[in-house]
Amino acid sequence: MINALIEDFGKKNLIIICDKESLDVAEDFKDKLLQKNIESLLISEDEFDLFNATLSGDDFLLVLSKTGQNPMLRKMIVKARRKNLKVYGVYDNFRCGLALLSDKYFITSKYSNFLNTLFMMMNLQNKKSMPQKANVFSHVNGSIIRVNVTLGDEVKKGSVLAIIESMKMEMELVCDMNGIVDEIWVAPGDAVFIDDPIMFINDE
Known part of the structure; x- marks a missing residue:
C-alpha cells in the first residue's frame, strides 16, 4: 500500500480527508508532506458536501480516521470510488479499516508508525535514484535532527556536520x-541507516 501511495505522489492531486477526531493528525501529516515538497489539500468532515462535486480523475484520496464510524466519511469514499479515484486509508484498528474500505489500499497502523515508515521508504527510493558521491556516512540508524553545514562551507576535522537521533x-x-x-x-x-551516504567533503 505504501509503495503505491508513494508512486502516486506528484502524479495526481493528493486530497487528505478526515473526521473531526483525526483533524490534528491530518494537519500534522499535511505539514510534514509539505516539508518534503509534496502539496496536498485537507478536507475535514464539515466540508465534505461542498467538495464532493469537485472531485476529478486527477485526484486521489488519503483517509485518516480513528473510528471508521463517520457516515459522512463513508459517503465521501463511496462517491470517490464511483468516479474511479484511488482511495488510501490509514486507520487505528483493523475493524475501523473494514468499516470504511475493503480493498488493498488501506493499512492498520498508528499514525506515527505509518508516517515513519512512509518517509523511510521515500528516503530509500530517493537514494536509489541519486548518485552516491559521498565520503561521509551515517554511523547509526536513526533520523536527522539537524544539518549544521550548507553547500560550499569549509569544514575542519572535528567539526560537527549533523545531529542524528538514535x-x-x-x-x-x-x-x-x-x-x-x-x-x-x-x-x-x-530516516538514515548505518552506512547511508550523508554528504561529500572535497578534501583536495
Missing part, C-alpha cells in the same frame, strides 16, 4: 577531514 539519544556526526562541503544527501526529518 534510540532517543542525539548523536554527533563528526567530520574526519578538512575540506569543502560539495554534496549533502539528507535533510532534517530524514
Whole structure:
C-alpha cells in the first residue's frame, strides 16, 4: 500500500480527508508532506458536501480516521470510488479499516508508525535514484535532527556536520577531514541507516 501511495505522489492531486477526531493528525501529516515538497489539500468532515462535486480523475484520496464510524466519511469514499479515484486509508484498528474500505489500499497502523515508515521508504527510493558521491556516512540508524553545514562551507576535522537521533539519544556526526562541503544527501526529518551516504567533503 505504501509503495503505491508513494508512486502516486506528484502524479495526481493528493486530497487528505478526515473526521473531526483525526483533524490534528491530518494537519500534522499535511505539514510534514509539505516539508518534503509534496502539496496536498485537507478536507475535514464539515466540508465534505461542498467538495464532493469537485472531485476529478486527477485526484486521489488519503483517509485518516480513528473510528471508521463517520457516515459522512463513508459517503465521501463511496462517491470517490464511483468516479474511479484511488482511495488510501490509514486507520487505528483493523475493524475501523473494514468499516470504511475493503480493498488493498488501506493499512492498520498508528499514525506515527505509518508516517515513519512512509518517509523511510521515500528516503530509500530517493537514494536509489541519486548518485552516491559521498565520503561521509551515517554511523547509526536513526533520523536527522539537524544539518549544521550548507553547500560550499569549509569544514575542519572535528567539526560537527549533523545531529542524528538514535534510540532517543542525539548523536554527533563528526567530520574526519578538512575540506569543502560539495554534496549533502539528507535533510532534517530524514530516516538514515548505518552506512547511508550523508554528504561529500572535497578534501583536495
